[in-house]
Amino acid sequence: MPEQIKEQTKELKVDDIKAAAEEKGCPVQKALYFVNEFLAGPMCGRCFPCMMGSYEARIRLQNLVEGRGSDADVLALGRIAADMVEASFCKKGKDTGRFILDWIATGVYKEHAEGHCPDMQCQALIEYRIIPGKCISCGACKNACKFLAIHGEQGKSYKSGYLPFEIRQLRCTRCGECIKVCPTGAVVLVAAKASEPVGV
Numbered sequence: 590m591p592e593q594i595k596e597q598t599k600e601l602k603v604d605d606i607k608a609a610a611e612e613k614g615c616p617v618q619k620a621l622y623f624v625n626e627f628l629a630g631p632m633c634g635r636c637f638p639c640m641m642g643s644y645e646a647r648i649r650l651q652n653l654v655e656g657r658g659s660d661a662d663v664l665a666l667g668r669i670a671a672d673m674v675e676a677s678f679c680k681k682g683k684d685t686g687r688f689i690l691d692w693i694a695t696g697v698y699k700e701h702a703e704g705h706c707p708d709m710q711c712q713a714l715i716e717y718r719i720i721p722g723k724c725i726s727c728g729a730c731k732n733a734c735k736f737l738a739i740h741g742e743q744g745k746s747y748k749s750g751y752l753p754f755e756i757r758q759l760r761c762t763r764c765g766e767c768i769k770v771c772p773t774g775a776v777v778l779v780a781a782k783a784s785e786p787v788g789v
């Protein structure tokens with residue numbers, strides 16, 4: 590394949606990765622997806638700012654997505670991305686830095702450092718919970734959960750004092766099946782750090 594066509598193919602790949610990243614709701618997830626795919630594909634490793642910047646950006650982004658993030662990660666990402674724009678040898682590295690800066694500019698990175706994903710997409714930062722006052726003890730959520738993460742007893746007219754339905758957070762994989770089947774809207778998605786469920 591002639592050199593020029595090869596280069597065009599790589600350029601298209603960066604655009605394709607960016608388009609796929611934009612389909613994710615959370616701007617931190619967008620950047621992590623982009624950097625993972627960039628490292629797996631078009632990043633050629635010929636210059637230090639782009640190669641090391643991408644690897645370090647991935648670590649910082651993983652920290653934010655997985656609930657270990659801090660303000661230091663957000664600051665470092667801004668510095669890494671600015672260096673990539675400034676010093677990368679080619680457009681691919683410079684574009685990567687620009688994309689990361691644009692995603693940081695949404696303002697949600699700092700919220701992730703505080704343990705909150707406003708798009709409710711980072712699984713380490715969210716929880717499914719059952720609002721006791723809305724639960725009619727029908728058992729649909731327990732039947733839908735493949736991970737045995739819900740305990741509770743179905744209500745029976747002849748019995749009182751049965752076990753209320755609850756989600757065991759350590760077993761929950763955040764698959765979301767329980768929220769789909771609950772007939773009363775008693776299952777809600779909340780920020781893991783929230784003391785009260787949202788939308789109550």
Ligand code: SF4
Nearest residue numbers: 634635636639679682
């Ligand atoms: S900026 Fe371009 S040349 Fe440098 S590592 Fe990235 S893709 Fe390769």
Ligand code: SF4
Nearest residue numbers: 734761762764765767
């Ligand atoms: S989100 Fe999935 S794993 Fe968690 S309790 Fe609901 S059904 Fe079970």
Ligand code: SF4
Nearest residue numbers: 724725727728730771
């Ligand atoms: S599906 Fe909803 S109403 Fe039924 S037991 Fe689960 S939380 Fe309660």
